Amino acid sequence: MKKYEKLAEEIAESIRTGVLRKGDKLPSVRQASASHAVNASTVFEAYYLLEARGLITVKERSGYYVSGGSSTLPELAAHPVAHPYLTPVDVSELVFDILGATRNRTVVPLGSAFPSPLLFPLKKLGRTMASIAQHMDPWSSVRDLSPGDENLRRQIAVRYMIDGFSVPTDDIVITNGALEALNLCLAAVSKPGDSILIECPTFYAALQAIERNGLNAIEIPSHPKTGVNLDAMAAALDQHKPAACWLMTNFQNPLGSLMPEDKKQALVALLQRYQVPLIEDDVYGELYFGQQRPKPAKAFDTEGLVMHCSSFSKCLAPGYRVGWVAAGRFAKTIERIKLTTTLAAPAPVQQTLAAYLAMGGYDRHLRALRHTLLMQQIRFIETIEQVFPAGTQLTRPAGGYFLWLKLPEGTDALSLHQHCLELGISIAPGPMFSAQRQFSEYIRLNYGHEWTSEIEQALHTLARLIPEHIR
Amino acid sequence: MKKYEKLAEEIAESIRTGVLRKGDKLPSVRQASASHAVNASTVFEAYYLLEARGLITVKERSGYYVSGGSSTLPELAAHPVAHPYLTPVDVSELVFDILGATRNRTVVPLGSAFPSPLLFPLKKLGRTMASIAQHMDPWSSVRDLSPGDENLRRQIAVRYMIDGFSVPTDDIVITNGALEALNLCLAAVSKPGDSILIECPTFYAALQAIERNGLNAIEIPSHPKTGVNLDAMAAALDQHKPAACWLMTNFQNPLGSLMPEDKKQALVALLQRYQVPLIEDDVYGELYFGQQRPKPAKAFDTEGLVMHCSSFSKCLAPGYRVGWVAAGRFAKTIERIKLTTTLAAPAPVQQTLAAYLAMGGYDRHLRALRHTLLMQQIRFIETIEQVFPAGTQLTRPAGGYFLWLKLPEGTDALSLHQHCLELGISIAPGPMFSAQRQFSEYIRLNYGHEWTSEIEQALHTLARLIPEHIR
The missing domain is CATH 3.90.1150.10 (Aspartate Aminotransferase, domain 1)
Incomplete structure (x- = not known):
């Protein structure tokens, strides 16, 4: 944790525990800098962070105050609930x-x-790729066919472990970006005429995939802060027999909603009850502003029913088109669909990312x-x-x-x-x-x-x- | 043309014009070497080439003779014609x-x-990629989205021109190998329940794609030397209403058959008459042993009905997974399916191949x-x-x-x-x-x-x- 994050966390704790209360003025930047023995910019960043979290507000020429909704624009209210349709x-x-x-x-x-x-370590990636390109094992073009480069899949499995749960390397299939992963999942569990549960609003690629495959969408209302409405989802599971559920649990596009952990757990339990597979799109999970990476729903999957899709496109290597799916019980089916549609992700980009991840520095980035x-x-x-x-x-x-x-x-x-x-x-x-x-x-x-x-x-x-x- | 190719061509000409006749003994390697003022290995290679083309045969401890079917194993006869089914x-x-x-x-x-x-210029490709990787325009990750890198598509268009016909750069969509191109074409022109004309025997990926998409196959018998039977195809076009025809015109897998040019022309005319699109798989076209690259059926397409699919995987860069389709009237549809399924081919591999092709040396390779x-x-x-x-x-x-x-x-x-x-x-x-x-x-x-x-x-x-x- 960085210094400013630590400071922000201390202040947030004071607010939570009531030491600081709504309307209280915070120490000035200069005072806080002195009392916490950090420099002014650290205090600034901590205050920014707290402001971003809505815990404090700044009043011009006056200072920082513990919030009580004094922001000029209100936080977005829940969308009016339309019936799942x-x-x-x-x-x-x-x-x-x-x-x-x-x-x-x-x-x-x-x-x-x-x-x-410009947000990505393109220089370091470029140097890594340059080295890989000049020393590639010629036979890796066969070796790296789907399910994909073994080293890369192992690195991805290690990152799951760091995030607190385990995924067998064998369940991981490398794809051409998360978009292919999501489409492969949909192909693995649906046939034309089936219905798919999606959140509303939803990432348009889900709509396009549903349209292209002759499927029907069941739109479940989603809360701007906490994600999809589980009661509405339970009702839809009861009423329709959906082939799958496709949604984003972390920083949903477009809402930015973050489903709380207990809600994710409840979601997985609900889907397991109906034996409906979850296609989980988690491409933004690494871009959290809080203390730690929010777990995906996959972390609570005990039956291999969750297909966790992600990629390096949004957090490390745009343009490399390397994604993956940790596909649980559907891994073999997905590997085979991949083999018959795009065969494999390119060997050089797979190996470059495997080498980059092995090198260390990803978390710093x-x-x-x-x-x-x-x-x-x-x-x-x-x-x-x-x-x-x-x-x-x-x-x-x-x-x-x-x-x-x-x-x-x-x-x-x-x-x-x-x-x-x-x-x-x-x-x-x-x-x-x-x-x-x-x-x-x-x-x-x-x-x-x-x-x-x-x-x-x-x-x-x-x-x-x-x-x-x-x- | 290399020396041995030139010599082989001279001898072939003598056979064609009747100067050398069936059963005639050719000069020994030593004699030919002296009389043509080339070294012995050149003669050897010329004789090999003529033998491969079936024009001459070697009899052990005796020498080379103008052919008349003296080979120990007969050339494969046409397959028994099963009715298209x-x-x-x-x-x-x-x-x-x-x-x-x-x-x-x-x-x-x-x-x-x-x-x-090991047959590919991996060192030179590696150096090219190393240079590309270290000087990539960060914004190329957006620029190179489908339909794909402009430079690469232009290089591909130039190669069509060299082969004697023209394809607009805008009709070319870069794909993750030819396999994706073929699958995109099929998705663009068919829906579940449709029938697809294929040759028999056929490349199994066509069978797998047909199976996965809930389509029916109509198998048209194919001759081991000249490819698909056009009479049988005409009958099938009449009887069924196929959504598309999918076949390989040059060095078909598994037959190795090469459809003669006039037959390709007739094929295109036939399909135009029924307005049935052709998905042409031409991944082996560059691997010809004759005088020049055999034209694809696409060369005779006047209505944008032929989708010509190829790649660099079999002739230049295995493992890079870069293919393309010159898709005629279906280009826009295919670009959109690509955008919603795998988004784009990776920028580094696209740019590496564009740079390699621009550099010269591809034809030598x-x-x-x-x-x-x-x-x-x-x-x-x-x-x-x-x-x-x-x-x-x-x-x-x-x-x-x-x-x-x-x-x-x-x-x-x-x-x-x-x-x-x-x-x-x-x-x-x-x-x-x-x-x-x-x-x-x-x-x-x-x-x-x-x-x-x-x-x-x-x-x-x-x-x-x-x-x-x-x-």
Whole structure:
């Protein structure tokens, strides 16, 4: 734990235990610096962190106070609960249009799905790949066929162990990114006409996969802080006979919700009762701002019913397209589908990541990455609170790099998106995250790019445009 | 053209024009060396080449003669024509068992689907990748998303031009090997319950894809020299309403057949008449032993109905998993399926191949590769003719690295395969290449591995075992 994190934790503890109470003024940065024997920047970062967690607020020219909802914009309330609804999906056109726009480098990427590639240890990865490339065993092109490079799979198994649970190396299949892993899982457990439980709002790739495979989506409402509603899910499991459940337990895209551990445990127990497999998308799990990596639901899986999908694309090596699935009882089936569809992930990228992970330094990189993302989140939220119109609500996720905003009543996020694009700014409008194109007043913003005056300006422009798109 | 190729061409010309006639004795190596002012090894290689093409034969202790079928084993006759038969497919278990065996390094890989990785310019590729890896534009992870790296797609378009026809760069989608390309094509043009025309015997991956997607196979008989029977195909097009046709026009796996150009043209015309798309698998096209690269059917496509799939896995960079499809009118659909299933091929491997191709030297490598494969084919055939039992028939493909053998009447290739495996030798038994598990007397042998005493010994062992497996 870094110094500022330690300090923040001490103060948070004081608030939890009631030593500090709502409205209390915190010591000034100078005072705290002296009394804790740390330098001022450490105090600043600790205060930032506490502010990001909503525990304290800053009042200009006055100082820091223990929070009681004095933030200018309210935290996003739970979405109105729609009844789980069985529906075919037709969202792809919209999604492709929006994604196409975010690939243009001249567009400010608030709507992008990717963090900035500049956040990653590209130099070190490059040197590692250079060395691997020049010393590759020629026969590794056969050896590294699916299920994949043995060293890499072992490194991944070790990381599960570090996170407090164990996954057999043999259950791990290397894939071309998490997206392939998720699609392989879906193929392994469903056939056309089946129904799939998803959360609402959901990552659009789940919608696209469901659409492409002729499946039906059952949308379960999801809370912006704690994730999918288990009562609604239990009802849907009872009523429909879903072939699988597909969701993100940690820092969900687009909500940023983090399912508490006991809820994950309850989720797995519920699915085991119905023997419905869980396709768990956990690509943001390493990007936590709290004390430790949140466990995935997989950690509570005693029957091999959870297929845990992740990748290195969001936390280490964008563009390498290396992901995996820890597939439990479905591992063999998934390996075979992989062998007959894309055969294998490329040997050089697999070996590069195996070597990088073996070398050490990954956790140091991750700490720096998390810190950067948290700082950027804080700056985004500060600016949004300053300039966005009243009636805006927003999430304050404890990880990842997405904010989910509800704009003032009656805002048309799709027309806002079009307007922004004309001005060289992309945003991700809410309807792309729903089979029924709900969330017409919502947008997702990406804070995974370096905070610059261009981005600050884009947020100002966005704020200015919103009122024009209220019906 | 190399010296030996030039000399071989001169002699072939003499045979064609009747200067040399059937049964004529050729000059001894020493005589020819003197009269053509080349060294003896050049003459040897020219004679080898002519022998491989079936134009001359060698009689031990006697010399070289213009051919008239004096080979000890007859060329494989056409397969008995079964009627095209609509059938669901269930071949995967068999194929996985067999492929699993060929991955064991201690097994002599006569049944392998891959050529030896030692045949490729791995050092130069490694240096290229090392340089790319250390100078990658961080933003290329976004830029190189599907349809793929612009430079690589342009290099591929240039190669089409060199081969005498043009394909727009925009029609090219980079994939994770040709296998993904083929699967994307199938997904783009079919839905469960549809029928697909395939050749018989066929590459098992086509069978597996058809099986996985709930499609039906219509098997069209294929000639060991000239490929699929167009009359049978016309009848099948008339009778069934197939969603697509999937076949290999150049050095088909397992037959090694090469469809003549006019036949390819007729094939495309036939499919255009019925507006049935062609999924053309052309991964062996660069491995020709003749004067020039055989054109794919794509060269005759005037309506964008042919999806031409290929890769660098068999001719340049095994393990890089970089393939592509030139998809004509289906390019946009395929790009989108790729974006929603595996997103993109890894940026480093795409850029490495683009840089390698731009550098020059690829054609030089290909010439050496073809020469090696031809020499290995000749050695394989020589040995097979010496030691295999009477009643064996075999192909003499003009490219690729597979021989297709019909063993004596009543041989059980599956039990032979099991027996061989126990002795550390893999072979590819015929039934894995047919939806109806035909070809029980056939095997495919891979001559794409360096000729060693181990391989020679394995052929001897195989020959010895055959009689034990005749029912």
